Amino acid sequence: MIFAMTRTEHRRRTPLLLVEAATLLSATGNGVAVVALPWLVLERTGSATAAGVVAAASGLPLLLSSLFSGTVVDLLGRRRTALVSDALSAVSVAAIPLVDTLVELNLGWIVALAVLGAVFDPAGMTARETLLPAAAQAAGWRIERANGVHEAIFGLAFLIGPGVGGLLIATVGPEATFWVTAAGFALSVLLVAAVRLPGAGRPDRPPNGLWRGTQEGLGFVWRDPLLRTLSLITMALVALYLPFEGVLLPAWFVAEGEPARLGAVLMAMSAGAVAGALGSSVAGRFVRRRSLMAAALVVTGLALLGLALLPPYPGMLAFAGLVGLAYGPVNPLANYAMQTRTPERLRGRVVGVMTSFAYAAGPAGYLLAGPLVEWLGLATAFLVLAGALLVAVLIAAPLPVLAALDEPPRYPPAPPGGTTGRSEGPVPLGEQWLPAAHRDPPASR
The missing domain is CATH 1.20.1250.20 (MFS general substrate transporter like domains)
Incomplete structure (x- = not known):
């Protein structure tokens, strides 16, 4: 009986562990890239200006893509967005040594691949963060605890990422560093693919277009x-x-x-x-x-x-x-x-x-x-x-x-047993239970 309870608790916590492990791998990979990309540029060109161009090229797209990132999540679904984000990161990082082997790796290639890897990062980060409430509910964690652990893991990744990048460059060289980083992103893809949570798949009510959906988020x-x-x-x-x-x-x-x-x-x-x-x-x-x-x-x-x-x-x-x-x-x-x-x-x-x-x-x-x-x-x-x-x-x-x-949640997760009190299991988060005071009036639905 004790063994069965332990296995059940493990299954309940598995989605949260998968989401946080993927967060650690993805954010650490980005931290490694922060060191490895300018190092490669400086090693190849000797130009600090060129290194600055790469940093700007990978940073500027974030300003625009982050604004639309949440709408992308609500269009594609949370798990799928996180998968695409880490897959693009893996491809862009692995392509650097691959392009260097097949053709000459110049500044233009590095800039293009840096942009490819960075442009979807905000959507991936947003997707993993929006998975937290369901993952915390499944694990029986308070949402505050899940948020604290999530932010700590994110901070830890960027604390160790640059150090790991420097160590890899010193031991295996910058080209091999990119292969190792790509493998980390690929592992993150596998972890997210294994996540099974209510609300993680294709949305039932996706936004009506990228711009209109973003306007709706801004207005809210x-x-x-x-x-x-x-x-x-x-x-x-x-x-x-x-x-x-x-x-x-x-x-x-x-x-x-x-x-x-x-x-x-x-x-x-x-x-x-x-x-x-x-x-x-x-x-x-x-x-x-x-x-x-x-x-x-x-x-x-x-x-x-x-x-x-x-x-x-x-x-x-x-x-x-x-x-x-x-x-x-x-x-x-x-x-x-x-x-x-x-x-x-x-x-x-x-x-x-x-x-x-x-x-x-x-x-x-x-x-x-x-x-x-x-x-x-x-x-x-x-x-x-x-x-x-x-x-x-x-x-x-x-x-x-x-x-x-400190107000009661306006949109809490469904209570145990769903809205009817029966033991039919958790209600999908897209059909959340709301206290009567917070339900939309029929005319606005």
Whole structure:
């Protein structure tokens, strides 16, 4: 009997394990590519400009594709979108050494393959994220716990991915590194193909076209006060936070001649973020979500200001870790809001739209940081960006609309036994049970 119960529990948790294992492999592969692609370009051309062209070519399509990614998920289905995304990544990565063997691998080929691998990444990420509620329900997990683990795994992948890429380049060379990375993406395809969950297949009510579906997602986010506020908060945080990682800290440590310390500070941020995401699933049992969000925002702002004061190296490490730790709960809480305030048929579009806001804010922050450094100097630019972020979070943290994080879910999963109370098994998430107060009136259906 005990053995049978154990096997049953294992089967219930299998979909969640498959989704998270695929997330780890896919995100780690992208982290490896972040290192391997510029390394290959620099090795072949010796041109930093060429490496920048490849980075821009793989990054710019994300701005547009992320906006439509959720609509693609709602058109094709969650499992199918994740499969296509990882398959394209595997093909694009494997094609680099293959093209190099068959014809001369020049910059044009590298740019084209980098774009092919990156353009569908937001859709794959959105698809795996929209599978979480059903996977958590099957495993008997609270959705907050699943969100915290998912964000921690995503952060862990980007923490270890560049390190794995550097190790592979050093041991087997850049060409073989791409073959290993392609194998990781292929394994992710197999894992996602094995996922069996309600709502994972072809949607029953797909959107009416790519653009109209995206408009519907944009409209839904903008009409919901909490989702609209979280989108704006995320945009402000990303725009002011990313320049620290991508511009200011690298410039500071280059001037100091300490590249190894730069890596350690960025790793401390990432490790703190992983711990913060995991901790958010525990903290949610003891504190209100609004309180957790407010504390996360304020402590992130204060810790970033401490880092911007450029203390001695041990202090920088401590503040960097605290920045990541404090910021860790923000994404899981935003995910929870999207999952519980969005009808099942719109979930992909809403996740994709809100993700696209963050993608758009990052380049805006980078464009601001460069001129700011040239105009005010590096040390002052640190303080200006950190001060602006602190002002933003002090305005956002007490906003009354954040209390909606603690409201009952508008679109909860179906209760055990379905809507009738019979033991017919789980109701497909496309036919969710809703409390009477949240059901659409007949005229609007």
